[in-house]
Amino acid sequence: MTSLARTEPAAHDASNLSPSVLARHACRTGMASSTAGVADGFVQGNLAIMPEKLASAFHRFCQLNPKPCPIIGMSDVGDPRIPALGIDLDIRTDLPRYRVWRDGEVVEEPTDIMAHWRDDLVAFVIGCSxxxxxxxxxxxxxxxxxxxxxxxxxxxxxxxxxxxxxxxxxxxxxxxxxxxxxxxxxxxxxxxxxxxxxxxxxxxxxxxxxxxxxxxxxxxxxxxxxxxxxxxxxxxxxxPQSVIAAAKLPFAITHAPGLMLVTDLLNKQLAVL
Amino acid sequence: MTSLARTEPAAHDASNLSPSVLARHACRTGMASSTAGVADGFVQGNLAIMPEKLASAFHRFCQLNPKPCPIIGMSDVGDPRIPALGIDLDIRTDLPRYRVWRDGEVVEEPTDIMAHWRDDLVAFVIGCSxxxxxxxxxxxxxxxxxxxxxxxxxxxxxxxxxxxxxxxxxxxxxxxxxxxxxxxxxxxxxxxxxxxxxxxxxxxxxxxxxxxxxxxxxxxxxxxxxxxxxxxxxxxxxxPQSVIAAAKLPFAITHAPGLMLVTDLLNKQLAVL
The missing domain is CATH 3.30.2040.10 (PSTPO5379-like domain)
Structure with missing residues (x-):
């Protein structure tokens, strides 16, 4: 990457971008494979998206069950950005693959959710092992x-x-x-x-x-x-994904298993001691 | 204790002394029973005493095996005091009962070791569960x-x-x-x-x-x-007591099992976080 930048400067020079930003860019432009081993050192997260009228109950569920559902970031209603996890992050495009749920069933596994986004949706990002x-x-x-x-x-x-x-x-x-x-x-x-x-x-x-x-x-x-x-x-x-399926929500979106959101947070930043 | 002091002041008012000091005073004046439950909140320790010429090897043994042998205090050569564990502490009198070892055998279980003290002895106090x-x-x-x-x-x-x-x-x-x-x-x-x-x-x-x-x-x-x-x-x-027995030292002194040294340290002071 560095040698390429030296000989042939690109319009958007990627050499100074962090591996996490590059991973999200790759997702936007077609990467649809597991994020295991991608952007070593950076926090990856589980994704859950649902309409505002269900989001407050889900948020409370996470609050009550912090060990399985530790929230590391969430969006404002209708806003696809989560700047705390990445300045340029767009939750609609930056994962490799999504699952669209209707009535407790996966109905589609798209590589972006631009066509499904609505201005009443809230996105939750939940810590991962x-x-x-x-x-x-x-x-x-x-x-x-x-x-x-x-x-x-x-x-x-x-x-x-x-x-x-x-x-x-x-x-x-x-x-x-x-x-x-x-x-x-x-x-x-x-x-x-x-x-x-x-x-x-x-x-x-x-x-x-x-x-x-x-x-x-x-x-x-x-x-x-x-x-x-x-x-x-x-x-x-x-x-949370299992609970969302069991709740048979009319509509929800999650990540596809193993294909996570790569954030700009460093794993070591999450250590409390 | 407080009410006694109020009505009948003693020559040595014990009401301001910590339970750990009182426990050591009790040992000096005849207490010879288990220290379990005595002076709640204060650190109790295992005792090992041996001649200087063996003490450096024993000290190194503790250094190499900190989990079974965490040293919380030690005396200077020939000095029966360990001020860091109690200003007035006298290691010769302040435990309920001792074991005197010769050639790997317990030969005596006295309630003080005044008669056994020598100016080449070193005392080690080791943390306890x-x-x-x-x-x-x-x-x-x-x-x-x-x-x-x-x-x-x-x-x-x-x-x-x-x-x-x-x-x-x-x-x-x-x-x-x-x-x-x-x-x-x-x-x-x-x-x-x-x-x-x-x-x-x-x-x-x-x-x-x-x-x-x-x-x-x-x-x-x-x-x-x-x-x-x-x-x-x-x-x-x-x-350490088991190792001292196995080493068949010509001479060593330990506490009697369960009859420990009560120190002025607080258990909570030992927490590293």
């Missing part, structure tokens, strides 16, 4: 699903979220197996990141939270848990 | 052995301490069972107290650290672990 996984890896902890290049296993639990209006349902959790000493370290590290799910909600006894078979996740892919390991469970940003 | 148990209880976590009024169960592990001179051997751990969510909270709380063993060293798989039968502790008393609980293991201040 990519951020704390970076901190775990930086500390040398091995993350099984990343090692195996599969999606993290996720499970519906018997932990009821606090309901708000039409939004209700069980917490969804993601699972990462660790050796016990690493599990303790993982609790310490993720406790520093309450804005991206924070400390685990459970460890060691899947059946206590309603998980019948650890080998059969409800979302994502299974990963093995060795005899000398502990399965560690974090509240998961799939919870 | 009473401090972090106060923080756990303040957070509402139930502690099984306290509920049952027995001693905490302790186990020799297969985790080797880093050796130093004659000091070597396995880490001893204490165990407290918790529901998983409470275990996670316990990791967070005890991480704030590195001076009193800090975060757990293990959880969930006793056999991984060489514990064959959780129902048969090597020290203390057994407590039940329910099916939906996780045994959580902390490095234990019995480790």
């Amino acid at each position: 990519f951020s704390f996984e970076e901190a775990l890896r930086a500390d040398g902890l091995p993350i099984r699903h990343i090692e195996r290049n599969v999606r993290v296993p996720m499970y519906r639990t018997n932990i009821a979220c606090q309901p708000s209006g039409p939004f209700a349902g069980p917490m969804v959790v993601s699972m990462r197996p660790f050796k016990p000493a690493d599990a303790i370290r993982a609790v310490q590290i993720t406790s520093r990141f309450p804005a991206v799910h924070g400390a685990p909600v459970h460890l060691g006894h899947p059946s206590s939270i309603g998980i019948a078979d650890i080998a059969r996740p409800d979302y994502g892919d299974p990963v093995p848990v060795a005899d000398d390991e502990i399965p560690v469970f974090w509240a998961c940003g799939v919870t | 009473f401090s972090f148990e106060e923080a756990l209880r303040a957070d509402g976590l139930p502690i099984r052995h306290i509920e049952r009024n027995v001693r905490v169960p302790m186990y020799r592990t297969n985790i080797a301490c880093q050796p130093s001179g004659p000091f070597a051997g396995p880490m001893v751990v204490s165990m407290r069972p918790f529901k998983p969510a409470d275990a996670i909270r316990a990791v967070q709380i005890t991480s704030r107290f590195p001076a009193v063993h800090g975060a757990p060293v293990h959880l969930g798989h006793p056999s991984s650290i060489g514990i064959a039968d959780i129902a048969r502790p090597d020290y203390g008393d057994p407590v039940p672990v329910a099916d939906d609980e996780i045994p959580v293991f902390w490095a234990c201040g019995v480790t």
Whole structure:
């Protein structure tokens, strides 16, 4: 990029733009693949968009359930911008792919939502485990699903979220197996990141939270848990999407799983200590 | 105490003395019972005393193994005072009971060590789990052995301490069972107290650290672990005593188990955050 800029200055010189801005630009111009590994170090977020008349109940749902639904940004009514997450950010175009929901069903998976935008819509951006996984890896902890290049296993639990209006349902959790000493370290590290799910909600006894078979996740892919390991469970940003589906809203928009919003926030900025 | 002082002023008015000072005074004048529950809120410590020519190797042992052997105070050579732990503290008289060791055997359990003191002795005071148990209880976590009024169960592990001179051997751990969510909270709380063993060293798989039968502790008393609980293991201040015994030092002095030094430090002062 730098050498190109040197020999052939572009109308819009991209060499000084951050990887997060470049990622959003790529989405605007056709990128429609997973954001895993994109713009390392930058916060990625889950997206939920809905009409204003439902948004206040959803906002309250997030407030009541901060571990699965930590809000890292939201738009004004009808405004597609969220400047706190990126000065140039346009929530209608800057994700790789969206899901349009009607009455609890996905009816379309477009790469932008220009045709669906309305001036009564509110966008919520919710923290994602990519951020704390970076901190775990930086500390040398091995993350099984990343090692195996599969999606993290996720499970519906018997932990009821606090309901708000039409939004209700069980917490969804993601699972990462660790050796016990690493599990303790993982609790310490993720406790520093309450804005991206924070400390685990459970460890060691899947059946206590309603998980019948650890080998059969409800979302994502299974990963093995060795005899000398502990399965560690974090509240998961799939919870709001699952709750939105169950509420059978007349209309809502989310990101497509794994194809997230890349923001200008740095993961390390989310650490509270 | 206050009302007594009001009606009948004593020659030495004790009403303004802290409970920790009163506890040490009680030891000087005959108290020879457990310090569990004595001077709530004040730091209690394990004691190890040995001749200067062994003390440097022991000091290095503690330095290399800070989780089982966190030093919270030490004396100068031949000096029975440790002003940082109590202005008036005299390490020869201020514990309820001592153990005098010769060649790895306890030869005497006196209530003071005036007759054994020498001008080449160095005293080490090592943090104790009473401090972090106060923080756990303040957070509402139930502690099984306290509920049952027995001693905490302790186990020799297969985790080797880093050796130093004659000091070597396995880490001893204490165990407290918790529901998983409470275990996670316990990791967070005890991480704030590195001076009193800090975060757990293990959880969930006793056999991984060489514990064959959780129902048969090597020290203390057994407590039940329910099916939906996780045994959580902390490095234990019995480790240095076990290592001193194994080293078969010609001469050493320790506290008697459960009969600790009460210091003027407050437990909450040990929190790093």
